[in-house]
Amino acid sequence: MRTFAYLGPSGTFTETALDQVPEAQGANRIPVATVHEALDTVVSGEAEAAMIAIENSIEGGVTSAQDALATAPGMRIRSEHLVSVNFSLVVSPGTTLADVETVAAHPVAYAQCAKWMAEHLPKAVHLPAASNVSAARDLGSSVAHAAISTPRITEVVESLEVLATGIADSSEAQTRFVLVSRDTTLPAQTGADKTSLIVELPNDRAGSLLDMLEQFATRGVNLSLIQSRPIGDRLGRYRFVIDLEGHIRDERVAAAMLGLKRVSPRVMFLGSYPRADGQRAVVADRFSDESFTDARDWLREIVSEAPAR
Numbered sequence: 001m002r003t004f005a006y007l008g009p010s011g012t013f014t015e016t017a018l019d020q021v022p023e024a025q026g027a028n029r030i031p032v033a034t035v036h037e038a039l040d041t042v043v044s045g046e047a048e049a050a051m052i053a054i055e056n057s058i059e060g061g062v063t064s065a066q067d068a069l070a071t072a073p074g075m076r077i078r079s080e081h082l083v084s085v086n087f088s089l090v091v092s093p094g095t096t097l098a099d100v101e102t103v104a105a106h107p108v109a110y111a112q113c114a115k116w117m118a119e120h121l122p123k124a125v126h127l128p129a130a131s132n133v134s135a136a137r138d139l140g141s142s143v144a145h146a147a148i149s150t151p152r153i154t155e156v157v158e159s160l161e162v163l164a165t166g167i168a169d170s171s172e173a174q175t176r177f178v179l180v181s182r183d184t185t186l187p188a189q190t191g192a193d194k195t196s197l198i199v200e201l202p203n204d205r206a207g208s209l210l211d212m213l214e215q216f217a218t219r220g221v222n223l224s225l226i227q228s229r230p231i232g233d234r235l236g237r238y239r240f241v242i243d244l245e246g247h248i249r250d251e252r253v254a255a256a257m258l259g260l261k262r263v264s265p266r267v268m269f270l271g272s273y274p275r276a277d278g279q280r281a282v283v284a285d286r287f288s289d290e291s292f293t294d295a296r297d298w299l300r301e302i303v304s305e306a307p308a309r
Contacts, residue, residue, distance in 0.1 A: 001027060001028045002023060002024075002027040002028065002048055003027060003028040003029070003030060003046065003047045003048060004018060004021070004023075004024045004027055004028070004029055004030070004047055004048065004049050004050065004051065004179075005029075005030040005031075005032050005037075005038045005041040005042065005046075005047040005049070005050040005051070006018045006029060006030070006031060006032070006038065006050065006051045006052075007031070007032060007033075007034075007035070007038065007051075007052065007053070007131055008030075008031020008032060008033070008131065008133070009031050009131070009133050009134060009137065009156070010031060010133070010156060011133045011150060011152055011153060011155065011156035012131050012132055012133050012150065013053070013083050013085060013132065013150060013175055013177075014051050014052070014053060014131075014177060015029070015031075015051075016083050017051050017053075017081040017083050017175075017177035018051045018179075020081045021051070021079070021081070021179060030046065030047055032050075033130050033131075034064070034130070035052050035053075035062075035064050035065045035068045036064075036068050036072075038050035038051075038052055038180075039052070039068050039069070039072040039075060039180065040072075042072075042075070042180060042181060042182060043072060043073060043074075043182070048181055048183075049078060049179050049180060049181035049183075050179070050180050050181075051081075051177055051178070051179050051180075052065050052068075052177065052178060052180060053065060053108075053175050053176070053177050054066070054080075054176055054177065054178045055175070055176040055225065056085070056108060056112070056173070056174070056175045056176070057170070057172070057173050057174045057175070057176075058111070058112050058169065058170060058173050059108055059111050059112065060227065061225060061227045061241060062108065063227075063229060066198075066227065066229055066241045067229060069180070069198065069241075069268075069270060070198050070229070070239060070241075070268065074182045074184075075180050075181075075182065075270065076180065076181060076182065076183060076184055076270065076271040077178045077179070077180055077196055077270050077271035077273055078178075078179045078180065078181050078183065078187070078271065078273060079178070079179045079187070079273050079274065079276075080176055080177065080178050080179075080194065080273060080274075080275065080276045081176070081177045081178070081179070081276055082174050082175070082176055082177075082276045082277065083174065083175050083177060084172075084173070084174055085112065085168065085173045085174060085175050086151055086165075086166055086167075086168045086171065086173070087109055087112065087113055087132070087148050087149065087150065087151070087166075087167050087168050088148075088149055088150070088151050088153065088162050088163075088164065088165045088166075088167065089103075089146055089147070089148060089162070089163045089164040089167055090136050090139070090146065090147050090148075090149050090153055090154070090160045090161065090162050090163065091139070091145065091146045091147075091160065091161055091163050092139050092140060092159070092160070092161070093159065093160075093161050094161075095145060095146065095161070095163075096163075097120065097121070097163055097164075099145055100121055100124055100145040100146045100163075101123070101124060101125065101145055102124060102125045102126075102127050102143060102144045102145050102146075103117070103121065103124045103125070103126055103127065103144060103145070103146050103147065103148060104127045104128075104129045104135040104136075104138065104139070104142060104144035104146070104147040104148070105126060105127075105128070105129055105132070105135050105147060105148035105149075106128070106129050106130070106131055106132050106135060106148075107126075107128050109132050109135075109148050109149075110126050110128075110148060112168050112169060112170070112173055113148055113167045113168055113169060114169060115169040116164075116167040116168070116169065117167075120164070121146075124146075127142070127143070127144050129147070132148065132149045132150050132153075133149060133150065133153060133156060133157075135147040135148060135149055136149035136153045136156075136157055136160060137156070137157050139160070140159075146163065148167070151165065176276070178196075178273075186247075186248065186249070186271075186272060187271075187272065187273050187274060189247045189249050189250065189272075190247075190274045190275075191280050191281070192274060192275045192277075192278050192279055192280045192281070193245075193246055193247035193250075193272055193273065193274055193275060193281075194224065194243055194244070194245065194246075194272070194273060194274075194275050195243070195244050195246060195247060195248055195253055195269075195271070195272040195273075196241075196242070196243050196244075196270035196271055197241075197242045197243075197244070197260075197267060197268060197269060197270060198239055198240070198241055198242070198267075198268040198270065199212060199239065199240045199242060199260060199264050199266070199267050199268075200231065200237075200238075200239045200240075200264055200265055200266040200267075201237075201238060201239075201240070201264065202263065202264060202265050208263075211263045212240070212260065212263060212264065214259075215256045215259035215260050215263065216244065216256050218259075219252045219253075219255050219256045219259070219287060220252050220283060220284055220286070220287030221244050221245065221246060221252055221253055221256045221287075222244065222245045222281065223242060223243065223244050223245075224243045224244065224245060225241065225242065225243035226240055226241070226242050226243075227240065227241045228240055228241075229241060239266075244256075245281040246272075246281055246283075247272040248269070248272045249272070250289060251288075251289040251291075251292035251293065252283070252287045252288075252289075252292065253272075255292065257269070
């Protein structure tokens, strides 16, 4: 039977994202505690793929996932999935809002409810939890008086009471998840694609970041995400997590990748895959596949010493 890993326990937003994967329906599912553990199941072959959160519309990139992808060998993103995110405040039976002095929550969830917390529980202490579900599930055995969790948490832990719903600061918040495996087969181009990379700069010198960015700008490649992360071996060394519009088989993207390889000591290709929102890239005529092909044919005629037309 096919096996998929996800940040558990059952009922998390990550499992909701996994529900969007047709191949995962009826498959064996392994709930794990961390992103590193999820990727380890793929590396070891215990799972064929893992669903992980990679970006949030409020907090930006999920740094733990970015760092894990930078160090896990041979990972490829197969697909991306968007999940609308909202939260409820749940308690053990009999607990009132006035009783709440400590709140268990995943750090990303807590940050997304900061305004509500400041207004209703300004003195409450945040107790970090591994997941939105574990925060609520462990209420009876922890020192937390309440937990921030998913709207469907009472389906998983029936003994809980809901004190407040819709407590997220933005009702439009979304989290972007990616399905990661070691399958190197490239999904077909759709015209509405995204490519993910991790790029290291060669050294800490003036202009090195510009050298990297010019590889995209001069070829009309738009970046939808760029975030720096410390490499960790010494101060001043960074890698950049990049999402760009387009597929590696698009001429402009392929040309940018070749340029990156010349200016960077390490370029990790994490995959080209269809965008979850289906939004197609807007490409100027001079950056179309046809313009690159025409330019290459023109140069080939010159170097072949063919008679001028």
